[in-house]
Amino acid sequence: MNSISTVLLVIGVAFDLFGCIGLIRLPDVYNRLQSATKCVTLGTCSILLSLFFRYGFSDVGVKALIAIPLLFFASTVGAHALIRGSHIFGIKMTDKSIVDDYKDAK
Amino acid sequence: MKYITLFISMLLLWLLLTFNLHSANIIIGVIVSLIVTLLFGHSFLTNWKLFYNPVRYLWAVVYLIVFIWECVKANFDVAYRVLSPRMPIKPGIVKVKCSLKTDIAKTFLANSITMTPGTITVDVISDCLYVHWIYVSSRDPKVYNKRIVGRFEKLLKKVFE
Numbered sequence: 502m503n504s505i506s507t508v509l510l511v512i513g514v515a516f517d518l519f520g521c522i523g524l525i526r527l528p529d530v531y532n533r534l535q536s537a538t539k540c541v542t543l544g545t546c547s548i549l550l551s552l553f554f555r556y557g558f559s560d561v562g563v564k565a566l567i568a569i570p571l572l573f574f575a576s577t578v579g580a581h582a583l584i585r586g587s588h589i590f591g592i593k594m595t596d597k598s599i600v601d602d603y604k605d606a607k
Numbered sequence: 608m609k610y611i612t613l614f615i616s617m618l619l620l621w622l623l624l625t626f627n628l629h630s631a632n633i634i635i636g637v638i639v640s641l642i643v644t645l646l647f648g649h650s651f652l653t654n655w656k657l658f659y660n661p662v663r664y665l666w667a668v669v670y671l672i673v674f675i676w677e678c679v680k681a682n683f684d685v686a687y688r689v690l691s692p693r694m695p696i697k698p699g700i701v702k703v704k705c706s707l708k709t710d711i712a713k714t715f716l717a718n719s720i721t722m723t724p725g726t727i728t729v730d731v732i733s734d735c736l737y738v739h740w741i742y743v744s745s746r747d748p749k750v751y752n753k754r755i756v757g758r759f760e761k762l763l764k765k766v767f768e
Contacts, residue, residue: 516682516686519685527694529698539722540682543679560626563626564624577718581717584729594700597696599697599698603730
């Protein structure tokens with residue numbers, strides 16, 4: 502059990518690191534949010550899951566397990582609000598973008 | 608009945624979250640759940656009868672497995688795009704039609720899209736979803752409709768409608 506927990510912990514920290522690298526490397530706010538929601542959410546979920554495997558069905562483990570769906574909803578709804586807000590505020594998309602259907606819909 | 612369903616699920620969540628069975632803790636949980644139920648009960652599930660239908664829970668489990676698989680794939684996809692030196696991105700916002708009717712199903716669809724490879728929901732206007740896509744591989748609406756929404760739509764219809 503401890504070895505599974507350690508493997509999950511390493512995977513989680515690695516994905517958190519990839520997310521942070523993406524936050525710096527990608528060109529504009531929309532693409533940065535992509536890396537910030539996906540990599541960081543699953544990385545953090547993996548760390549919480551490793552906590553569950555280490556402590557089993559004790560109070561710490563169950564709390565870590567419940568935190569996973571809460572984190573999912575919080576990060577998706579947060580990303581949704583941020584990306585919509587920045588589009589309405591008028592932040593330009595990067596030059597590489599090829600299509601923007603949302604501009605006509607507002 | 609709608610209120611009782613919400614009250615019981617809130618109380619269960621509170622007990623799992625605090626994880627002790629002292630009487631003081633349970634009393635606080637009951638009070639807090641009552642407040643939440645009275646404040647938000649009217650906007651809870653409009654057709655609560657679906658809540659007690661066991662077939663839907665089976666479909667929910669299937670949906671969950673598909674969702675977790677997509678989520679893991681999404682992570683490897685984004686990690687590849689971030690770490691590759693040439694950065695293969697071609698971003699854009701596309702308009703996708705969905706056939707789901709209820710609000711809660713649309714919410715779950717939007718959240719699922721946010722967690723799947725390279726897509727993030729920007730806005731929902733009546734039955735159209737506006738999706739930011741990190742690599743727009745096709746401009747044909749039929750192709751990307753199927754690629755973005757197709758995986759979840761049928762399952763969500765079975766779970767929520």
